[in-house]
Amino acid sequence: MNDLIPLVNKLQDVFNTIGSETVDLPQIIVVGSQSSGKSSVLENIVQRDFLPRGNGIITRRPLVLQLVNISQSDDSTTQEYGEFLHAPAQKFTDFVEIRKEIEAETARVAGQNKGISKSPIHLKIFSSKVLNLTLVDLPGLTKIPVGDQPTDIEKQTRNLILDYITKPNSIILAVSPANVDLVNSESLKLAKQVDSEGRRTIGVLTKLDLMDAGTNALDILTGRVYPLKLGFIGVVNRSQHDIATNKPMTEALKAEVEFFKHHPAYRSISSRCGTPFLAKTLNIILMNHIRERLPDMKARINALISQTQQELGLYGDGALTGKAQKAALILKLLNKFALDFMASIDGTAEEISTKELSGGARIYYIFNNVFGAALDSIQPGYNLSIQDIRTAIRNSTGPRPFLFVPEIAFDLLVRPQIQLLEPPSIRCVELVYEELIKICHNCGSKQELDQFPRLHAKLLEVVSDLLRERLPPTTEYVESLVAIQRAYINTNHPDFIGGGGAISDIVKQNEKKRRDVEKHQRRTANLSNASHNEKATNGLTSSSRDDALETSSNSDLYTDSHMRDYSLNGISSGSNSWSQRESFLTYFFGSGNKADRTVIPDQGSSGRSSVYSKAIPMDMDELEKKFDSTSLSDDNSNLTEREQMEAQLIRSLITSYFNIVRKTIQDLVPKSIMHLLVNYSREAVQNRLVSELYKEELFSDLLQEDENLANERQKCKTMLDVYKKAFEIINEAM
Template sequence: MENVVELINRVQDVFSTVGGNESLDLPQIITVGAQSSGKSSVLENIVQRDFLPRGSGIVTRRPLVLQLITLRSETDGPDYAEFLHVPQKKFYDFNDVRREIEDDTARIAGHNKGIARKPIHLKIYSKKVLNLTLVDLPGLTKLPIGDQPADIEKQIRQLILDYISKPNSIILAITPANSDLANSDSLKLARMMDPAGKRTIGVVTKLDLMDAGTNALDVLTGRAFPLKLGFVGLVNRSQQDILTNKPMIEALKAEEQFFQRHPAYQSIVNRSGTAYLTKQLNIILVNHIREKLPDLRSKLSSMIGQTQHELAQYGDPAFTGKVHSGSLILKLLTMFSTEFVASIDGTSSQISTKELSGGARIYYIFNNIFGHALDSISPCGNLTNEDIRTAIRNSTGPRCSLFVPELAFDLLVRPQIKLLEAPSLKCVNLAYEELYKICHTCGNKELLRFPKLHARLIEVVSNLLRERLMPTSVYVESLISTQCAYINTNHPDFPGASGAMAELEKKSKGGLKKKQNRTLNQGASGNPNQKHKENGVHTGSIYADSPPKDSFLNYFFGGAPKADRTSKDFQEKNPFGQLSQPNDIEGLDSPFTQHSISSESTIDPTPSSRSHQEDLEVELIRSLITSYFNIVRKSIQDLVPKAIMHFLVNFTRESVQNRLVAALYCEELFGELLQEDSSISAERERCKTMLEVYKRAFSIVNDAM
């Protein structure tokens, strides 16, 4: 546990070699500050070397991962630096270090002052440093300058947020003392990612540049802006010091003297300056690493397991010989067919939680889409009364209709049944399309490594589905044709003519009663003559409420009603059709005759009777068509899904593996089918590399614990 910083540096080096360090949240210190905040000077003061690029505008254009390693004794030699991208080379001249940073930045980020996310890894070995790992990020800016990208502010802000949002990072928020602390961009970002201030340490630079009579004591003591790790005040080297190459040791001595002599800072002199900041950062980082090591080991263990599982899905590339190729082909064929069947049955391990798929989608087609399509068809929606009346008249030819013509019912109901064919065939096509989708979504990574084999598997199953589509559609068409071939009026659920007429009689009597009641209510407030006439109506209503048992059927099937002659004689005596006394007419047993009397009709009774009969015939035919159509619709809604399941779904799922073996298990095809995709090979190698990295990192962490 003594060298935990070096431990994390080793883990970081392991990940950096493969570019996968972002997948693991390593404990490290992230420096955040605006341009000209003194951020570079802080890092150089800590290292006690001039090694960072300087200039106007954005100087730091790539993240710089800076690892500081303490040289233990004089025998280790002079201070030197190493870059990860320049292996086996030591930089003893720190001016060369600066030039290498500039050159590698331009190589990756270009020369237009844009930024790049790929970090530069720099190690500095020195007797003057404590073990630390710091990440220097580009300085926050407001406006693009020169040829900088227009969204440079957004790019830098997002880059900083990506680093400081990681829970294991320590935020080093740098703010110059000669600016408004309340508007500090670095502190705003720190508070955004660390609201409680538990992993943020504040640095106030350029204290010597504050206006006379002012100081930052309230900030440095935590009264103005509380942080758990506190604030540290620094005095940067002036621009003149940098230009004259003032020795770093003299600059640090001048900083120490500033705090000792300043009246406001004498009380916190032991908690100020670069030396104190360096010690604090070392202590904070070491404690933080110790706290996070158990979680780090668990995370690495989990990543090893996940990577091993991923690698297993890419399969073993060491397949040679026809025997091994044949067994591999059989394995993959079985895997594909098993997944296809499992998707239909709903037993697949890859069941989606976002949307319906597979067999559940087919069920939805049967019960929702198909059911709603059938329910939306109106049994007589496309038939007008005139259409029905014309069909009735055409079916009687030159003769007068004495009975409801059955031929008209047959003639009209068949086209209505035919309306069920289109949604039924659409249901077949939807189920076929769903099976086609299932076919295309089958296949894991091990199978996808052989693109030609996967394509042939889909082709074979697609052909099988197309073969089954035609017989399924033909059978569904035959279901509709069968229903049209024989209109079974003896169906137990079909009411027949008598049942339909009884229902119509019930409705007619109910409507007549309501009309008579309205007439009586009107007569109650009229003159005596009106009341006298209403008495006749009332008397007639008694007959209407008590007709002979078969009066309705006799009227409908017996031609002219019994009251025709009496009604005609009465009309000859009383051409205005008004009843003087209710007893003038006897033997009225037809509700329609009573209806004409109660309505005081002056129309000739014979045409009137014929018109009523035609209207009733139309209503009767419409009622019969609706009843029979509903019976057929119910049957079709039950039979079509069964037919699709039998002829298409079940047949395919039961024969898919045999079809695949018959079509693809051929030695002549093994070489072609088992050609591996180059991208899969690359992914396998990447996966192997990452697995080795995770294992090495786990070993490092585990040994330290």
């Protein structure tokens, strides 16, 4: 039992070497408000003046105080001394110097402005007058900032105290002054937050000698007011006058004993009051607490050893000294990177994302969804107006009239439409290239490549260069696919609608429109006539009604015949007009209408004036201006029936041929990209990496470790050694 507290002190020393508190060690946390007397309690336990004193917050950093009992030698000359963790080679035999060192170390870290710091000061005191204890003195609780204290000093102090007392292995030493109502005790209030049942809180009542006459704290000390499992202990500290006059500690302790022996309220419990009893009680409580927590501590340290070993494995051993080792590691990483690149494209990678498409699946999505949608969104001829088509037809015939719709005009108009397929095709190449670059950045073992950042950078550089080399030829080939389609317009393609098919479709469309219009007009006329006849027959005889009905029937026949005599969208179908065959000949083999021919003036010998003689001659310049300003304007109302038909025919032919080329491009572009870019890079990546990077003169540079990672590995090794040492200490004790 007596070795348990030194055991924890050893563990504390071990963990202090790494500045880590990963293991919750059993220790006593001293909590109290300012002027509650907690510093005096600690000094009485040590029986030495060693803590800074003054107004305001004096304890501004946690003080981890390890009390080590040393055997007194036979000649009683054993000297007491203190050691600080930050000055391990120095022994402080003068406790005034210990106080000064605490003040200096506090100011060094926490500054001069009365602020606090979480960084602890570790002090060991070796003495034959102390029992083995581990105590942590924390800043006193305060309500109002004084002087140059931070405005949130209360919040900072509370958070610091809670950080310590929340740990389940800590024992809370709640110091409260007896001359203040216990319900106002800040230390007990904080202890209640983290230890609601009072299982690991021990109360200390100070300033019992300063209570008002006729009052006492017997009910509190006996547990009748505020029950705690570990109870309350009363102490009497030195007064401010005693401290000012340097009253010896031995005399102060004797005076405390006398106070409890002769006080009428406390003499019955005097054996359970005073500083010696407090020190002994804390020693027993701490030892029992350590004994209970030792198995959990051992399990915790064992788990930390396992975790640290795994973490160290991720960092690697860092012991690559021989060329053979370096060569083997380089080759392993190159092959792993290349295999990961290929697996990502094939969809056989070990780690497949469930959040987004990547690798080969993303390339497939680009081909079928992105590229396909881009091609489908192109509407052939959307940028062609009727005037564009008219101009192309006229320009393609030169000075000659044309009998047929010129095929050259179709070629001129369809080539720019095919060119519209090039931008989305080039963009498809770029998107696949970008996805391959992204695949490249996600390849390889992250831990190993993070260990060697230069190797990782070189891997990315080599593969990126390979992909960049393949981008221009792939782009050029895709451009050539569109250029090939523009180079030769194959109107003999089996899927091409052709002139006859286009005319047939147009005729069907126009016939349907004509029938719809005639049907609508007949329905309107019948309704009108029926209404009129109904009104007329109301005042007629039956014979007159029959005549009216006959007249109505004749009117319907007239309307139907009359409507058929008018052309619809350039097609005339009346009984007195051309037949359908004659219409086609008229529109596509030249005009048969005399009104379209040039009228040659006829002047007989009789000198009678013809039609020409009555006409007013027009200047040629005016005719040219009129042609430029009206015949090629955007006003479609000026178009003849033939011109409308020609535009409709050209549009139909362009759409048919464009759809053929679009299907071809949609099929060939993905195939070309896969062959020239994706598959080529996939098959060449491993050879390229080996040829570029597997060179002996590059090994040392490529395997140069990241400095931060090397530091982390060293830190991990140190922690592993500490945990193993702590585990050995616990094993020896158990």
